Amino acid sequence: MNYAHSLELGLQLPQGAEVDDDARHRLVSLAEELGYDLVSVVDRPDLPATDAVTLLGWLAARTSTIRLSADIRALPLRDPAVLARSVASLDRLTSGRLDLVLGAETSADTVVAAGGPQLEKAETCGVLGEAIDVVRELWSMERGLARVDGRHYRLSGAAKAAPAHEVPVGVYGTTPDLLELAGRRADAWSARYAGTDALAASNATIDDAARQAGRAPREIRRRIIVNGTFIQAGEEHSLGLTATPTQWVTELLPLVVDHGVGTIMLDSVDTDTITRFAREVIPALRAAIDAALPYGSAGLRVRTAAALARRTPGIDYDDVPAGLAEIVEPGDRAYARYRSGYLRGGSPAVVLRVSTPEQVALALAYARRHPELPLPRRSAGHGISGRSTNEGGIVIDLSAMNQIEVLDEATRRVRIGPGARWMEVAAALHPYGWALSSGDYGGVGVGGLATAGGIGYLVRAHGLTIDHLRAVDMVLADGSLVQASETENTDLFWAVRGAGANVGIVTSFEFEADVVGPVGYAELTQDASDPARFLVDWGQFVETSPREVTSFLIMSPARGRQPAVALTRTMVDSDDPETVVARIEPLADLAALYAQQVQIVPYAAVLANASDEEPVSQGEPVSRSGLLRHITPEFAAAAARVLSSGGVHWFQIRALGGAVADTDPDATAFAHRDANFSVVVMGRQDSVVDRLWARLEPFFEGSYLSFDSSLRPDRIEQAWPTRTLARLRELKVAYDPDGVFNDNFHIPLVPSPASTGAAR
Ligand SMILES: Cc1cc2nc3c(=O)[nH]c(=O)nc-3n(C[C@H](O)[C@H](O)[C@H](O)COP(=O)(O)OP(=O)(O)OC[C@H]3O[C@@H](n4cnc5c(N)ncnc54)[C@H](O)[C@@H]3O)c2cc1C
Incomplete structure (x- = not known):
């Protein structure tokens, strides 16, 4: 069985205190450099080691791209509401780099000894299930307060705390009740690899439970933890992954192709093993998967049965291009965040979130193939004249393109993404003693305001926002990426400053800031x-x-x-x-x-x-x-x-x-x-x-x-x-x-x- 997931590579950090935190940091930095997708920190409050969620925060501040997985293995020792808030906070602080896995591998005695509740073994799975309810409810982006009425956990009107992205919630464990829970409720299942027979049996249980719950088995990503070492060609290849890189590939290929594993977590603290795995195993494994599967190691987008049921009829969802930052549909948890603007409600059929000019061009090309649908562009959603949402159409959402970068201190040149909001711009320029004349409300986006005019509190002293514009990067209607300034595409540059919405999608603005004191x-x-x-x-x-x-x-x-x-x-x-x-x-x-x-x-x-x-x-x-x-x-x-x-x-x-x-x-x-x-x-x-x-x-x-x-x-x-x-x-x-x-x-x-x- 293959679930057509994209292949992900992760590093599993050891639990306990056998490696110190500086060494963990070095390993995570190495993994990030080598292109690992994620790193997982195991949480066992019963063991003497740095608290895992705290450690993740510390690692988050020292990394920039690698995803961070909180692998909570003793859930009864964690309050799920507090955990949900911590993970959501970290996810927001890292612009969406968190994963969560819940498990209960510690014995009942250990839980009690560490200050947790007295639970019967049979109750553990119920506790995990309710914890998932609590986490999902607190992360829900629907309006209103969070409510869960469980046997173990209750929320009776708690403020919600949504993360920056849809943080996947996995279940760790191989007992039948945990496998069924994963099938019924989780986004991922995680376990230590114990041979193909055990993997096939676990998959079967998860798949059955998923189908019974009305879900497609591929809604649950399969994540296995492996360890091993490399040997020279000719040395004895023992059972498991004590093998040459080629033999590793041979061992791992069927796990992906025949047993649907999507995430392989390497459990190692050995830098040589971590490096060789990334350099010698993964590229060859990807190539072998690409040859074996029609959709290759890139996989296919996962859509839950619930999300499929809420799709808008008549929309060609299969044609939505791969390679965008995020695709948000009515059935997605993130939909509530992206459907409406500050003053305008909407129910678009699909929101195409983009983070690069190339992605903007891809999204635009899709929209052009479907001219019957309305096509708004949205930067920060404060449009009044600009209809940046709609009923049943497409939205190209540029809010993730919100970087603010000082290009040259001497000339006060700054480059700003359309999704940045003016309060963020003002805060970023403040330490330099600069400001850009903008508006009166910090939530307004750069994209909409700086393509129209910009009448703000500094307008009489410093002019309109557009008067400080020196160059733009933009995507035109034919999909071409161009720059416009006083010396290049001058007609476009003229038009952008007052009628920008009519001529293209601006993907970055270069401004000259003014010196502005208190x-x-x-x-x-x-x-x-x-x-x-x-x-x-x-x-x-x-x-x-x-x-x-x-x-x-x-x-x-x-x-x-x-x-x-x-x-x-x-x-x-x-x-x-x-x-x-x-x-x-x-x-x-x-x-x-x-x-x-x-x-x-x-x-x-x-x-x-x-x-x-x-x-x-x-x-x-x-x-x-x-x-x-x-x-x-x-x-x-x-x-x-x-x-x-x-x-x-x-x-x-x-x-x-x-x-x-x-x-x-x-x-x-x-x-x-x-x-x-x-x-x-x-x-x-x-x-x-x-x-x-x-x-x-x-x-x-x-x-x-x-x-x-x-x-x-x-x-x-x-x-x-x-x-x-x-x-x-x-x-x-x-x-x-x-x-x-x-x-x-x-x-x-x-x-x-x-x-x-x-x-x-
Ligand atoms: C509470 C509030 C206060 C405001 N205060 C001021 C103010 O003080 N001064 C002022 O001048 N204006 C002000 N405005 C108006 C505001 O500038 C416009 O509504 C502006 O379009 C909002 O920008 P946005 O990116 O947040 O909007 P969005 O809703 O994201 O976009 C609105 C429209 O702008 C266009 N657009 C957005 N991004 C791009 C892009 N990257 N490239 C090309 N076109 C794009 C599109 O046509 C889009 O429909 C205010 C609006 C509100 C709601």
Whole structure:
């Protein structure tokens, strides 16, 4: 029986204290260097050695790619809820490098002697089964609290603690009840190799139990632990793996081909054996497997019966390319994490997670073979205009491409992946005394914001985010990988800075950061019982302030007994207290203060305002954007009427101007350089918001597409002035003639009749 698993090679570290921890570290580093897939640390709290989970954390910090398996052999001595949290934490800290195996090989007396519960032998398997329930429930990404009502373990509303990836849970042991448990519940089964007969018998029991539980036997990976030594050709080849490399291959081949072993763990502390196994056995073994099996040593993707049942009909899942970072389907535990965005709910048929430009091209090619499906791109999922999720389509998810790398300290060049979030960027640049003007919310992704504009707390002092862009790597609609900068593919580079979503998928951004020290940051809540007056006064404050001041205003109408208030968040790009106070005072004088806070803080501290919680949004955001030269009394009066209508729940104005206007409008596809204000309203219903928005529209000269969720064709003409749009259309014809990139202010090749009248 072969289960078509990919072949994995692991190193089993010894339990107990016979090797010290520095030696373990050297062995793991060697294994990582030699290309071993994983290392397993056995946990036996009854033996005198460093605690295994602690040791794994220490090893995790000293390695970067090798997977780490917590091989818990005395589960009754571990609280499964605490264990689940520790493993999930390590998995997150290592970006998804953990495996877990549960077993109970210690005797009942040993468990009791080490402080564990008194268990009958027959109860052990039940304890393991419930431990799996606890771990899976705590790792579940479904909404709500964790609950398990077992005989041995109970969770009655515990906070969940999901790992970074779907950590496989294995069962260790060869007794019939453990084999059946593995078949019924586990992702993997692990045992020390004891000959092909024993292996075949164990497999049969696991397979039967799996089928009875409605699972396919190949859902359970088979992992064996082997030890042995190498001898010279001509020396006597004894039973087991005391053999030449060729004889090892001959011995191991049937275990993989005929008995479905997917993971071979070498139990050795001998560096020569570890090295020769990787160099002389594994390559030859892979070649022999490739020759013997149609799918070779790469295997086939494992889909559980439960996951298969939740697939979306009509989707060609078999055509999904191998070699992506992760493929997430509706039946996967990770689906809850990737299905929705921050403001938009979705149920895509498949999420293609990518971690390299080549994988982006593979995912895109798949999407192009299925043009009937919607194709959003997602970096960090905070799209408003950008529909980065959908119902029943594909999502190309770039969140794993989140590296932040300083390229050159002298020129402050940094390379940032699209999946990085602005709070991470700010934190990474802070130690250098640098910052990049970005937005007001740390959870927003680089990919969406840096392809549209970037209006943040430093915008008047330092310009838009795109003004700091020096080069991009991108994948075009035809799958080609290109670079664009002021000297290469200059037309694309122009388009990326303001209309990037229309021309490709950016896989990395090269920015020039600015020197930014601590900044003044004020949050004031003021009386706005005369909203029109406050708006005009605040507008004047913005326009008369030096460019080091950027202020964002949220207006809230009176609700019940709560008065109408204006909340401003204002940044002063200065660490001098007197300057900060002098800049904020005119604002504080505008109206009575209900609350105030003024601090001098690192820019990174202001952006550290987003959580790591998974998005649980449902439905669609309803949002409109307009760009304004001045806040006139007429606009303020119209805005006050919109505010008091009750039809919008969010009314925000952001300051622009200052350094934004330093860049020529024709230099980037973001061309509305003369606006001093960006207005955003959000409501619940498109029709209601459109009706109210119509009262404000006459005042606007363009819009910032990122804040506008409307699909009305005339919104395209608001986003880009006529000349800019004409140039973008030419580029669309050249680079995306089939309109593949259509998830965000998609520019139709031909202007729609409905919109031509609105063109300016
Ligand atoms: C709470 C919140 C606060 C915000 N604050 C600000 C702010 O202060 N300033 C500001 O300017 N904007 C702000 N925005 C708007 C934000 O910049 C956009 O919504 C942006 O698209 C989000 O980027 P993302 O990568 O998180 O989004 P995603 O949802 O991942 O992507 C949105 C869209 O961007 C495009 N896109 C994403 N990645 C790429 C890529 N790698 N290559 C090409 N196109 C790509 C796609 O069209 C995609 O549909 C805010 C949004 C929210 C929800």
